[in-house]
Amino acid sequence: MMKKLVIILLALVPVSAFSIDTLEFDTDAQRLQFQVLTEELRCPKCQNQNIADSNAPIAVDLRNEVHRMILEGDNEEQVINFMVERYGDFVVYKPKFDTTTYLLWLGPALIAFLGFIIVVISARKKRPVTTSSVSNTANEIELSQEEKKQLNTILSEDEKM
Amino acid sequence: MKRALLFLPLLLAAGIGVVLFWGLGNDPTTLESARIDDPVPSFSLPSLQDPTKLLSQEDIKGKVSLLNVWATWCPSCRVEHPYLLKIAREYGVPIIGLNYKDDRQAAKEWLVKLDNPYLFNIFDEKGRLGLDLGVYGAPETYIVDSNGIVRYRHVGVIDDRVWRAIIEPRVKQYANEG
Numbered sequence: 001m002m003k004k005l006v007i008i009l010l011a012l013v014p015v016s017a018f019s020i021d022t023l024e025f026d027t028d029a030q031r032l033q034f035q036v037l038t039e040e041l042r043c044p045k046c047q048n049q050n051i052a053d054s055n056a057p058i059a060v061d062l063r064n065e066v067h068r069m070i071l072e073g074d075n076e077e078q079v080i081n082f083m084v085e086r087y088g089d090f091v092v093y094k095p096k097f098d099t100t101t102y103l104l105w106l107g108p109a110l111i112a113f114l115g116f117i118i119v120v121i122s123a124r125k126k127r128p129v130t131t132s133s134v135s136n137t138a139n140e141i142e143l144s145q146e147e148k149k150q151l152n153t154i155l156s157e158d159e160k161m
Numbered sequence: 162m163k164r165a166l167l168f169l170p171l172l173l174a175a176g177i178g179v180v181l182f183w184g185l186g187n188d189p190t191t192l193e194s195a196r197i198d199d200p201v202p203s204f205s206l207p208s209l210q211d212p213t214k215l216l217s218q219e220d221i222k223g224k225v226s227l228l229n230v231w232a233t234w235c236p237s238c239r240v241e242h243p244y245l246l247k248i249a250r251e252y253g254v255p256i257i258g259l260n261y262k263d264d265r266q267a268a269k270e271w272l273v274k275l276d277n278p279y280l281f282n283i284f285d286e287k288g289r290l291g292l293d294l295g296v297y298g299a300p301e302t303y304i305v306d307s308n309g310i311v312r313y314r315h316v317g318v319i320d321d322r323v324w325r326a327i328i329e330p331r332v333k334q335y336a337n338e339g
Contacts, residue, residue, distance in 0.1 A: 086293060
């Protein structure tokens with residue numbers, strides 16, 4: 001029983017499937033570099049796939065090109081630059097940080113920061129209003145003797161009823 | 162002042178709406194070429210008709226011309242073909258063919274059967290020049306100016322509408338620039 005369960009669970013473990021090209025590498029490091037690069041590069045034809053996943057002819061060509069460059073000893077940056085030079089920023093899922101992409105990279109942080117500022121400002125504005133309002137301040141303000149008497153009479157009247 | 166501020170979110174939402182609406186009309190499959198304003202990449206490839214004749218980027222200079230990427234395996238290229246004939250003959254714009262990852266024999270037969278609009282054809286069997294140009298599908302047409310600089314890329318079929326609206330005005334403009 002336990003054995004079967006283990007087998008079933010093992011079968012359910014997702015195995016990352018790589019393209020089934022029969023590409024040869026000299027070292028495991030090169031193979032790993034190839035896998036990383038082909039997952040980071042976007043297929044120009046099939047838009048929402050990386051070149052590792054796609055079977056479009058252009059993706060096959062680009063994979064072969066990455067393979068060739070790795071075997072020739074090019075590093076990651078050289079391969080990426082090679083692709084961007086030909087296919088533009090479109091081809092990388094993580095575009096470089098430069099004058100045309102800074103908004104893309106900083107936008108989310110900028111908007112979050114803006115939101116934070118707005119929250120702080122509106123919170124500050126509201127504070128004086130709350131201190132003067134009755135609801136929150138009952139236990140902060142000391143009652144005078146007169147007022148205590150009044151309160152007691154009201155409370156005792158309540159009890160009688 | 163305070164009241165005006167209340168309209169800020171509305172304006173913001175309207176602004177985003179306009180940008181997104183504009184995005185709806187954009188075709189995401191049409192990419193701008195990364196080679197715009199670069200010279201045609203250097204290459205040395207045989208002519209389609211004559212395997213012994215080697216062609217290079219120098220052969221594309223001299224006059225504003227169209228560099229048309231085509232192949233016999235590409236159905237849209239067949240659709241485009243009659244229009245290329247018209248451009249070459251009636252409008253007198255030189256068209257250079259880049260026969261992309263094709264079979265030489267099939268390509269030659271195609272040109273005999275359907276007629277030949279090309280000044281000459283570069284036979285790029287491995288897609289090497291295609292890759293250097295950033296070709297990601299056929300047909301694609303590059304406008305190359307007289308200095309051999311890539312000025313524009315059109316992805317997809319050239320028809321009457323594309324010619325009038327996109328290609329012809331640019332060809333004229335680049336020709337006037339010298």
